[in-house]
Amino acid sequence: xxxxxxxxxxxxxxxxxxxxxxxxxxxxxxxxxxxxxxxxxxxxxxxxxxxxxxxxxxxxxxxxxxxxxxxxxxxxxxxxxxxxxxxxxxxxxxxxxxxxxxxxxxxxxxxxxxxxxxxxxxxxxxxxxxxxxxxxxxxxxxxxxxxxxxxxxxxxxxxxxxxxxxxxxxxxxxxxxxxxxxxxxxxxxxxxxxxxxxxxxxxxxxxxxxxxxxxxxxxxxxxxxxxxxxxxxxxxxxxxxxxxxxxxxxxxxxxxxxxxxxxxxxxxxxxxxxxxxxxxxxxxxxxxxxxxxxxxxxxxxxxxxxxxxxxxxxxxxxxxxxxxxxxxxxxxxxxxxxxxxxxxxxxxxxxxxxx
Amino acid sequence: xxxxxxxxxxxxxxxxxxxxxxxxxxxxxxxxxxxxxxxxxxxxxxxxxxxxxxxxxxxxxxxxxxxxxxxxxxxxxxxxxxxxxxxxxxxxxxxxxxxxxxxxxxxxxxxxxxxxxxxxxxxxxxxxxxxxxxxxxxxxxxxxxxxxxxxxxxxxxxxxxxxxxxxxxxxxxxxxxxxxxxxxxxxxxxxxxxxxxxxxxxxxxxxxxxxxxxxxxxxxxxxxxxxxxxxxxxxxxxxxxxxxxxxxxxxxxxxxxxxxxxxxxxxxxxxxxxxxxxxxxxxxxxxxxxxxxxxxxxxxxxxxxxxxxxxxxxxxxxxxxxxxxxxxxxxxxxxxxxxxxxxxxxxxxxxxxxx
Numbered sequence: 001x002x003x004x005x006x007x008x009x010x011x012x013x014x015x016x017x018x019x020x021x022x023x024x025x026x027x028x029x030x031x032x033x034x035x036x037x038x039x040x041x042x043x044x045x046x047x048x049x050x051x052x053x054x055x056x057x058x059x060x061x062x063x064x065x066x067x068x069x070x071x072x073x074x075x076x077x078x079x080x081x082x083x084x085x086x087x088x089x090x091x092x093x094x095x096x097x098x099x100x101x102x103x104x105x106x107x108x109x110x111x112x113x114x115x116x117x118x119x120x121x122x123x124x125x126x127x128x129x130x131x132x133x134x135x136x137x138x139x140x141x142x143x144x145x146x147x148x149x150x151x152x153x154x155x156x157x158x159x160x161x162x163x164x165x166x167x168x169x170x171x172x173x174x175x176x177x178x179x180x181x182x183x184x185x186x187x188x189x190x191x192x193x194x195x196x197x198x199x200x201x202x203x204x205x206x207x208x209x210x211x212x213x214x215x216x217x218x219x220x221x222x223x224x225x226x227x228x229x230x231x232x233x234x235x236x237x238x239x240x241x242x243x244x245x246x247x248x249x250x251x252x253x254x255x256x257x258x259x260x261x262x263x264x265x266x267x268x269x270x271x272x273x274x275x276x277x278x279x280x281x282x283x284x285x286x287x288x289x290x291x292x293x294x295x296x297x298x299x300x301x302x303x304x305x306x307x308x309x310x311x312x313x314x315x316x317x318x319x320x321x322x323x324x325x326x327x328x329x330x331x332x333x334x335x336x337x338x339x340x341x342x343x344x345x346x347x348x349x350x351x352x353x354x355x
Numbered sequence: 356x357x358x359x360x361x362x363x364x365x366x367x368x369x370x371x372x373x374x375x376x377x378x379x380x381x382x383x384x385x386x387x388x389x390x391x392x393x394x395x396x397x398x399x400x401x402x403x404x405x406x407x408x409x410x411x412x413x414x415x416x417x418x419x420x421x422x423x424x425x426x427x428x429x430x431x432x433x434x435x436x437x438x439x440x441x442x443x444x445x446x447x448x449x450x451x452x453x454x455x456x457x458x459x460x461x462x463x464x465x466x467x468x469x470x471x472x473x474x475x476x477x478x479x480x481x482x483x484x485x486x487x488x489x490x491x492x493x494x495x496x497x498x499x500x501x502x503x504x505x506x507x508x509x510x511x512x513x514x515x516x517x518x519x520x521x522x523x524x525x526x527x528x529x530x531x532x533x534x535x536x537x538x539x540x541x542x543x544x545x546x547x548x549x550x551x552x553x554x555x556x557x558x559x560x561x562x563x564x565x566x567x568x569x570x571x572x573x574x575x576x577x578x579x580x581x582x583x584x585x586x587x588x589x590x591x592x593x594x595x596x597x598x599x600x601x602x603x604x605x606x607x608x609x610x611x612x613x614x615x616x617x618x619x620x621x622x623x624x625x626x627x628x629x630x631x632x633x634x635x636x637x638x639x640x641x642x643x644x645x646x647x648x649x650x651x652x653x654x655x656x657x658x659x660x661x662x663x664x665x666x667x668x669x670x671x672x673x674x675x676x677x678x679x680x681x682x683x684x685x686x687x688x689x690x691x692x693x694x695x696x697x698x699x700x701x702x703x704x705x706x707x708x709x710x
Contacts, residue, residue, distance in 0.1 A: 147665060302497035303498065334492065
């Protein structure tokens with residue numbers, strides 16, 4: 001569960017006085033934060049604690065995360081000259097050392113529990129760069145992709161390479177799967193997504209396609225719960241043999257689910273999972289993504305604060321609707337709300353395990 | 356075009372030193388702001404300058420619009436007791452006097468140009484009340500509808516009656532059509548929308564169903580451009596004879612378009628228009644809403660800042676895709692961005708008129 005930490009008192013006490021990006025880049029802290037929800041809730045996999053803009057910081061972009069605001073850049077990057085200066089920056093292998101170290105520490109602590117690597121999708125990164133800060137409609141980014149497609153394509157190729165290197169470092173250090181997180185893709189029409197975004201997302205994921213996870217996946221293990229398949233369409237559970245599984249997730253992406261599956265395919269990912277937010281029932285999502293693709297999701301975070309019988313019925317419904325997929329990574333359909341009672345999350349995990 | 360004003364220097368100068376809600380409740384100011392984009396751009400209809408939360412203020416709820424934040428209430432209304440106290444408030448006919456006055460003034464100034472009335476949908480109003488302020492995911496509102504459906508239903512029945520009375524007052528004072536604006540409906544699954552939101556939206560619109568527009572509609576006139584039908588499915592252009600036309604709009608509602616059409620039908624609106632945001636091409640929207648329903652939309656606001664040839668091609672494409680609908684109210688697929696060059700909007704209107 002992404003952002004499970006922020007509902008935990010042990011997370012809030014660990015983060016006290018330490019900025020978000022500083023936490024991400026401090027290996028013992030990033031490791032501890034990654035482990036906290038696993039210890040607390042007994043989930044079947046950990047998700048690496050990081051932030052979408054970490055690769056930007058590592059490439060030397062002046063970005064900070066302001067509490068209550070989000071990522072703020074030193075400037076908005078939206079002219080051809082801005083972008084030309086930006087793409088000269090590279091994400092060196094040396095800069096990724098704290099990421100490798102945190103992943104290796106985490107994997108060692110996790111024992112048999114797999115670690116899912118995490119990275120932001122090229123469009124979402126580019127949207128932050130072009131706007132210079134969070135925005136509701138990502139207007140400047142969407143303007144740029146139409147007004148100057150060449151500059152746009154140059155920008156997202158660069159953010160794709162950054163995120164690709166970031167994910168690749170995590171897999172080489174021991175992550176058993178990756179998740180590419182496109183927070184803002186839902187603001188796009190299908191046509192814009194396919195023409196100006198999907199190619200860069202595929203470019204990012206191709207950096208890990210075919211890589212074997214090096215640790216923590218017991219032979220024959222399957223990261224997805226609920227089915228014997230591994231999502232590669234051959235109907236067998238050949239685990240890490242086909243390269244690391246990849247999950248591609250966004251919110252408000254009901255109209256993009258098929259295109260997001262195509263991104264995974266184009267990237268050469270054999271074990272494909274599409275993440276589905278709480279708006280689209282999983283049986284409908286499955287009809288959209290087709291056979292051979294696993295699903296992740298999609299418990300509605302709003303129901304975590306509802307009475308238990310309401311939440312339990314919803315959890316059972318989600319699991320039942322996902323049962324026909326080759327694999328189903330049971331998860332929330334969005335991040336954990338900060339005010340969530342951690343005991344409720346634990347009970348959800350127990351309920352899913354008992355089904 | 357909703358929020359066309361905020362890109363105009365004459366709007367900014369008129370608003371200087373006057374709060375948003377004070378502007379809405381001052382008839383000469385609301386009239387002038389409503390007229391400004393009509394004078395500037397020569398559009399075929401005006402949309403009444405107001406705000407979604409105006410009926411709340413008129414019913415005595417302590418709400419203000421903070422610049423850069425949005426509507427902020429004195430408290431979050433989320434317990435059964437909060438809601439019970441709220442629904443005791445009524446929106447008296449007297450309180451609506453400044454609205455009637457502004458509409459009457461506007462209609463007199465507009466001459467033959469029709470005025471479209473404006474009101475926020477019950478869900479969006481309820482989301483502000485339950486959260487107490489703007490929020491990204493409307494979690495507390497979505498929690499309440501599942502945790503305590505009875506309290507939720509009581510709340511949205513009340514906001515529906517408020518908005519219904521607000522729209523009705525506008526029509527009786529001379530508005531030729533109404534638009535029900537559900538800003539946040541896109542955050543809902545179809546199932547939640549149908550069960551806990553659609554009935555209240557229909558309740559709001561039923562307050563104007565069958566009302567005849569009293570002014571400004573020339574005999575046989577049709578508010579929608581592009582077809583002889585009036586959207587009532589009988590294939591004739593019987594104009595105001597079937598009651599005021601109603602437009603139902605939301606953003607991110609591609610998965611809800613059919614359900615939003617059903618709201619219009621259930622309300623008893625004969626001349627139905629579904630507003631479509633920029634994400635869904637109008638030919639696809641038409642396939643979703645079916646025959647006999649007109650469309651509004653859906654020029655992408657992001658393209659207003661693109662080079663003219665890019666924008667012009669997009670405008671032509673929007674008009675072409677909407678051509679098969681019984682009527683097409685050419686409009687933006689979302690509000691006008693504040694930094695838009697007004698000359699570009701004028702040129703868009705000229706281009707559409709020349710097609």
